Amino acid sequence: RPRKTINEVLFFPSEMACVEHIFNPTSRFTCLCQLPHGVETSFSRLLSHILSASSSLDLCIFAFSNMDLSRAVLALKSKGVIIRVLTDKDYAAIKGSQTGVLRKAGICVRCNVGSVYMHHKFAVVDGRLLITGSLNWTLTAVQANMENIIVTEEPDLLRPFMEEFNRLWVVYDPA
Amino acid sequence: RPRKTINEVLFFPSEMACVEHIFNPTSRFTCLCQLPHGVETSFSRLLSHILSASSSLDLCIFAFSNMDLSRAVLALKSKGVIIRVLTDKDYAAIKGSQTGVLRKAGICVRCNVGSVYMHHKFAVVDGRLLITGSLNWTLTAVQANMENIIVTEEPDLLRPFMEEFNRLWVVYDPA
Numbered sequence: 558r559p560r561k562t563i564n565e566v567l568f569f570p571s572e573m574a575c576v577e578h579i580f581n582p583t584s585r586f587t588c589l590c591q592l593p594h595g596v597e598t599s600f601s602r603l604l605s606h607i608l609s610a611s612s613s614l615d616l617c618i619f620a621f622s623n624m625d626l627s628r629a630v631l632a633l634k635s636k637g638v639i640i641r642v643l644t645d646k647d648y649a650a651i652k653g654s655q656t657g658v659l660r661k662a663g664i665c666v667r668c669n670v671g672s673v674y675m676h677h678k679f680a681v682v683d684g685r686l687l688i689t690g691s692l693n694w695t696l697t698a699v700q701a702n703m704e705n706i707i708v709t710e711e712p713d714l715l716r717p718f719m720e721e722f723n724r725l726w727v728v729y730d731p732a
Numbered sequence: 733r734p735r736k737t738i739n740e741v742l743f744f745p746s747e748m749a750c751v752e753h754i755f756n757p758t759s760r761f762t763c764l765c766q767l768p769h770g771v772e773t774s775f776s777r778l779l780s781h782i783l784s785a786s787s788s789l790d791l792c793i794f795a796f797s798n799m800d801l802s803r804a805v806l807a808l809k810s811k812g813v814i815i816r817v818l819t820d821k822d823y824a825a826i827k828g829s830q831t832g833v834l835r836k837a838g839i840c841v842r843c844n845v846g847s848v849y850m851h852h853k854f855a856v857v858d859g860r861l862l863i864t865g866s867l868n869w870t871l872t873a874v875q876a877n878m879e880n881i882i883v884t885e886e887p888d889l890l891r892p893f894m895e896e897f898n899r900l901w902v903v904y905d906p907a
């Protein structure tokens with residue numbers, strides 16, 4: 558029987574809980590940090606979907622400063638996943654932006670030029686799964702704000718986002 | 733044959749074009765404004781979906797200053813559509829916010845309290861159609877920024893947003 562198409566909605570702020578097991582699902586060690594353990598949250602679901610990438614991650618995000626999400630992207634990079642990041646040039650220049658960390662790890666990051674905001678907040682995993690919503694990849698968005706994310710495999714929704722990403726990727730080629 | 737489930741993606745900035753015919757589809761008069769006419773745009777699609785409401789519009793929006801969108805909501809109100817608006821208290825206090833206009837027209841507007849952002853940008857039309865994405869209801873978002881909106885009838889996506897709206901509506905009841 559075919560697996561059901563993923564159509565999931567996550568709301569934030571997320572409960573605070575340890576996400577160490579999402580990064581190290583097979584670890585034999587018990588995490589000793591102070592956060593609650595064994596709790597599934599909106600944020601742990603989001604991390605799991607991102608870490609499910611096996612071939613590609615296309616990320617188009619206004620603001621990216623969240624350290625856990627940065628860790629997830631770096632973990633994918635070290636697994637050999639092809640990563641492309643499009644982000645807003647003004648936010649990329651802000652203290653705390655992860656853009657520099659990603660570039661140092663060899664990830665290709667492109668910024669919009671001009672005076673308008675690149676206000677998208679979406680990711681496409683393996684050309685298969687769309688993650689999109691109001692949530693920027695910041696700590697405030699995850700832990701404080703009221704935010705939403707849709708996670709979907711619906712082709713009618715996925716395809717336009719993939720096409721828009723590829724279009725913008727060419728538009729903002731600095732070469 | 734049943735109509736196909738709506739699953740539509742709109743990208744912004746929208747082309748600039750006259751939207752008078754969206755408000756007055758049966759008018760016998762030719763609009764004389766300077767904008768292009770007879771052009772379907774992301775913004776005219778968005779307006780059409782909003783104006784398709786016949787019984788209810790639940791709107792949960794961080795920033796609402798766009799005059800055309802305000803006109804659409806007021807048009808629905810005068811048709812007898814039940815309208816509920818949840819918005820961010822900081823943005824509601826900003827010059828250009830349409831919150832005051834809506835309230836004067838008798839529309840119930842509630843604001844979050846506390847220091848976090850109510851960062852959602854979604855609407856539910858007739859409990860049937862979800863409109864959600866990165867787009868705030870401002871002129872800059874529509875005409876300048878790179879933004880996205882999903883318009884969907886998919887129940888797995890619609891239902892959680894309706895439940896979250898109803899939850900927040902109670903949480904931010906000022907009474």
Ligand SMILES: [Zn+2]
Nearest residue numbers: 575577588590
């Ligand atoms: Zn822990």
Ligand SMILES: [Zn+2]
Nearest residue numbers: 750752763765
């Ligand atoms: Zn006109």
